[in-house]
Amino acid sequence: MKYASQKVAYAYFLCAMALFGIQVAGGLLAGWIYVSPNFLSELLPFNIIRMIHTNALIVWLLLGFFGAAYFLIPEESEREIYSVKLAYIQLILLMVGTLGAVGSYLVGIHGGREFLEQPLWVKFGILVAALIFLFNISMTVLAGRKTAITNVLLMGLWLLSLLWVFAFINPDNLSLDKMYWWFVVHLWVEATWELVMASILAFLLLKLTGVDREVVEKWLYVIVATALFSGILGTGHHFYWIGLPGYWQWVGSIFSTFEVIPFFLMMSFAFVMVWKGRRNHPNKAALLWSLGSSTVAFFGAGVWGFLHTLHGVNFYSHGTQITAAHGHLSFYGAYVALNLAMFSYAFPMLRGRAPYNQVLNMASFWLMTGGMAFMTFVLTFAGTIQTHLQRVVGDYYMDVQDALTLFYVMRFGAGFAVVLGALVFIYAMLVVRKSEVITPGDATQVAGE
C-alpha cells in the first residue's frame, strides 16, 4: 500500500463482506423454501427473503466497487484521496441505508419495483452517497495523473450514478414503468457496470502480470467500446413482451447477440495478459479469481445470456427458470468473483503483510464456482422442462413446478456449497493462519507496491 488513504478501502471491503454473508444466507433460505414451501411462510414470506437476497447483493457489489475505486485511484492518480472523511461519511450513509432497508423489509415496509424496493429515504441516501463519492473521487482524479483505467472507471461510476435517477421515476402506466425500470437495471449490469468491471480487471492484470500499460489500456478501450456498442441497444432484449413496439425484437436480438463479445474479450484479455506477463506475482489467489471471474462471466453473461436472448427463443423461455440460471451465473462471474479478486489482491496489502491463506482462498474459489456452476446447470434443466411443459404444452404453472422438485433439491445442495465457499472465503480473508503465510519468492518485484 503506497498511499495512506487507500486504507479507506479496507472498511468498504469489510462491510461488503458482511453484506455478502447476509446475501448468501438469504439465498440459502429462499432455496430451502423451494424445497420445503411451508418453512417460515407465516413469519417471513418468500418475497421478503428474496428482497433481502437481491438488495444485499446489489449493495455489497457497489460497496466493493466503491472500495476498489478508493483503493486503485490513489495508485493510478499518484496522490492521496481528496477527502478520507467524506469517504467514511459515504460508507456510513450507505450502511445505515442498507440496514435500514433490510429492517423495514422485515416489518413489511417496502416499494414494489423489483430490486428498487428501498423506501424513499434510503433511495435518497444512496443518491447523496453517490454524489459524495463522485465528488471525492473526481477531485482526486482531476488533480492527479490521468490513465485509461481511471477514465473508464470514472465514466462507469458517473453513468451508473446518473442512471439511479430512474429509480425515482415510476409512471402509473405499467409498460412505461417497466421501460424506465430497465434504464437502471439493464444499463447498470449490462453497460455501466461492465465499464467498472473492465477497469478493475485491467488494474488487477496490470499489477499481477506486469504487462505494459499501453497494451492493457488499449485492450480496455476496445472492451468497453464493444460493451457499450452492444449493451445500449441490447436493452431491447427486455422490451420484447412488455408493451413496447415490435421492432425491439429485431434490435434487441441483434445487439444483445453482440453482448457476448465484450465478455469474450475480457476472458481473452485476462488469459493473454497472463501468458504475456513475465511477472511472477506471489498473490496466486487474486490471479485465480481474476481469471475465474472473466471466464465465468463469459459463460454466465455471454453464453447463458445468448441462450435465451433471441426473440424467437425468448418468446417461450421468458420468465422461467432459464432466466434464474442466467442471472445467478452472470452475477457471480462478472461481479461477485471480480470483487472477490479485488479483495484477495488488496487485503494483504491493506493489512500490511504478504499474501496469506492462499490455499484456503483458492479452495473457496472452487467451492463457490463449482456450486454456482451446478446450480446453473440444474436451473437450466428445470427451465427447459418448464418452458416445454408450460409454454409449449400449456400445463398450469403450479403443476409444472411440482414436477421440478428434484431440481430444486439439487439447487439447494449447490447453494449450500456456495454458502460454505463464501464462509471459507470470509474466514480466509479475516483470520491469518500461520501455516499459510507465504513469503514472496525471488520473483520480479512489483512496481508500486
Place this chain on the structure above:
Amino acid sequence: MSEFLTKSRARNIFYGGSLFFVVIFVVLTIQSHRYVVTTSTAGMPLTEEVALGKHVWERHSCINCHTLHGEGAYFAPEVGNVMTRWGVLDDPEAAFEVLKGWMEAQPSGVEGRRQMPRFEITDKEMRALSEFLRWADQTDTQGWPPNDAG
C-alpha cells in the same frame, strides 16, 4: 492491429461510438414512450383506480413472488394474463369477486404447497387491484405469453 489501432484511436472510437448509440437509443425510447401511451396500453383507460391498483401491487411487493409480463420472481404464477386465465377479463365485477375470493383463501396451509401470504386489503383496494390486473392484461404484449398458462 497494433499499428492501426493505437490507444488514442481506440479511445476515440469508444467515446464517439457510444455517443452514437446513445442518440439512437434515446430516439427509439421517445418513439416507444409514445407508442405505449397511444397504442399498446390504449385498450382500457388508465383511471385513478388502475393507478391505485398498481400502488397496492407495489406496496405488497407481489413482484418478488409473481411475474408480471414475465418479469419478477419465478416462485408463483404469471399474473399479466391472470384475468384471461380466470375468464373474467371483460367482467369487472366477476374479476373483483374471483380475486377477492382467491386472496382471502390464502394462505392455504396445505403441506408441501407454496404459501401465499394473507394481505389485509380493503374492498376498495381489492377492486383497484383487479382493475389494474385487467388493465395490464389488455396491454398489447406482442402475443406473449404463448398460452393461457402464462
